[in-house]
Amino acid sequence: MAADGPDHEYAARAREHLGFSRWWLVVAAALAMGAVSPYQYVWSSIEGPLATDLEISPTALGLVFTLYVIFQSGSQFPVGWWRDRHGPRGLTLLAAGLAGGSYYLLSYATTPLQLWVLYSVGAIGVGVVYTVAVNTALKWFPDRRGLTTGAGTMAFAGGAALFVPYVRANATVGGYDDVLRTMGLIIGAAILVAAFVLRDPPESWYADVDGRDAGGDEGATAAAPRGDYTWRGMLRTWQFWLMYAMFVAVSGAGLMLTAKIVSFAAAMGLTAVTATASATLLPIAGGVGRLLLGELSDRVNRRVAMAASFALCGLGLFAVVYFGQSGTTVGFLVAVVVATFFWSPQYTLFPSIVADYYGEAESSANYALLYSGKMWGGIFGGTVTGWLVTVSGWTWTFLLGGALAVVAGGAALALRPPGDARGESRPAAVAVDD
Template sequence: MSGDADAGYDARAKEVLGFSRWWLVVAAAGMMAVVGPYQYVWSSLRSPVARHLGIEAAALSTVFTLFVVVQAGSQFPVGWWRDRHGARGLCVLAAVLAGGGYVALAYATTVWQVYLAYSLGAFGVGIVYTVAVNTALKWFPDRRGLTAGIGTMAFAAGPAALVPYVRANTGSALAGDTYVAVLRNIGILIFLVVLAGAVVIRDPPERWFRERAGTTDGDGGDAETDDDGDSSASGGPKQYTWREMLRTWQFWLLYAMFVAVSGSGLMLTEKVVDYAVYHDLAPVVATLAATLLPLSSAVGRLVLGEAADRFDPLRTMTGSFLLCGLGLFAVVYFGVQGMPAVFVAAVVVATFFWSPKYTLFPTLVADYYGAKHSSANYALLYSGKMWGGVLGGTVTGLLVSSLGWDRTFLLGGALAVVAGVAALAVRPPAATN
């Protein structure tokens, strides 16, 4: 996008909002950062929670799976509601659910209470994720990759600040009061930040979805879209509803690619420590790989999101997924060779090019299907994370038993490469439908 177009969108947004649209990005990123612990801090919480309840940690092994299912599965109904009724009420609900989930976890005394608290929190996380990503898509047609990247980066990077706090204050030798205080404090932080986001976040008016900065009708005013959101009559792109989107072959190809890449990346995320141990690499190598993985994930989303804006989302996606696959192949090679430094570097490379899918896919969905219904449309695509989680967790766990570690990781790399090649076949729906 040109600088003139950027300035045009900035000026139009300021007229509507009364302040810079970039404050929406700040609010969305803050909300994402504080709910990220549900996904990225659980590995540090599972054992302390089990000790607090006096049970084995294995009894809580399904909590994270349930979180992924609820967080991903909730996004379509949430997105559908947001596209029709706005984001503010949903954000208030998210503050109660996501903040309350951690507070409830602090006072849980039974396993079922832990599952219930984390599931309610996961629903709140799903709301925040949908609202944050699609706020970027709706308000920044000129900078979708960058702004969506900032939000998803915050989701991955924000929890890094809380991991030391959690690990230092939930040790086995600490009193139960300290454990409760840690979880309660995190819950209160989540509640306050998301509630503040609810004050700032809002959706653009109908005329915004023509997506042409400075375009006006013949009288110098803003042309309005028609009732069903199809702005093609006024020269803008068609705004697909979710039903219309499902009738395009492009969506199903994108969905298959999303599942494939999710499976390969979640396999690496979940199993990188065990894989390093399998190859007798030093414990510090496994720790370093696990520590750098979320940081690489966060940076990759931001960098390739900006690249998608400057070049092309589809070409960026093709290169990203191919390099992710090559990175996974390198993880296997250097693991087999017993080269720890390059092994860690390969993990960083694979993650750097895997994680931008959470930036590139929503950008492409908004480009192809319009921004008006982007919350519901991208939520349907994002539901592929559920199947990716099953593929990267349960299925690859079974494959490790039958094929072995190296072949399983090579298969994960192959899935990423196939997704990258498949991206070459994707075309805008208007070109073929």
């Protein structure tokens, strides 16, 4: 956009309130997101030493990650509700203790119960960081929602890459406790730094900016919502429930890929090197996809971007099956990258379109409700996938995941802003709750 366009006005207005560039908020949010990423993406590297040292069964240890998904996802609605009313600082300070402290104390755990409790408490801290970071971008960047949420969620997907070499080199049976303590201190310190930078804008801080283009549903110059929905008002719209079903379907397909790709490769007779390479490519492809598709969605019709992204994820999963069955290593790895690249942006596209449709004032609580669909997606990607494999085999299970993503892509084309869908307009600066 031109230097005197609405994006310049947003930046100038934000600087008036902050005293510094609003992009520093994105940096702080990304720092915190990268710091908590080991909870989701480094667990597979420490569970082996933990299991050996504590003599814990795989079933008991597997519950750790299930509890993580439940508490990380389920905590976000109450966290978001509180943050929308009281700001992010106090919550983020709390998250430093929960996420950093729990990781540190994992080094002293001696029983499965202690592991379950500590990882669950830490997961709440991760949930706090996640909802604060994503919604900081939504609240301060009505003009660049896709790009800025993409930057934060990319850090969550890719930040673990900085930890993995250290963990894999040092997390031996006798040395993983030192790794956990060191990482706990790093996690806590990084979140503390972010806590003193992050803040929310005053209400209607850009209401008089000419143009108010927020990268909304009808393209990069579409108007921002003409009123803010509370979570109760949002639940009364059919658009939310359609997006919820889409979220469950796409997250289920993607989490299935993330959790089972190594096992799938082995079942297809591919080499251990290929399986390891596919798992290594997942967070890289996911992080890049979140950033690039987020930026693209600011410039085109957001729901069309969602439709294309989810459909291509499904086609990528079909290709994973095809190349896995044919034993084509390069094709298999490319298919994994394509499927992940187009799946992962759901965590950028959905928060952006929730703010497009329902406003920024209640965005933390509103997106948290949608994000709770990750719990059901996680159940599909873990427990249900395991059952389906025993009943119908790997091929049909992965094809089902691909079909879910394709259907979600088609459903995205039916989305419309709530006011437009009724043929009505919403009054400006009104909390829509009835």
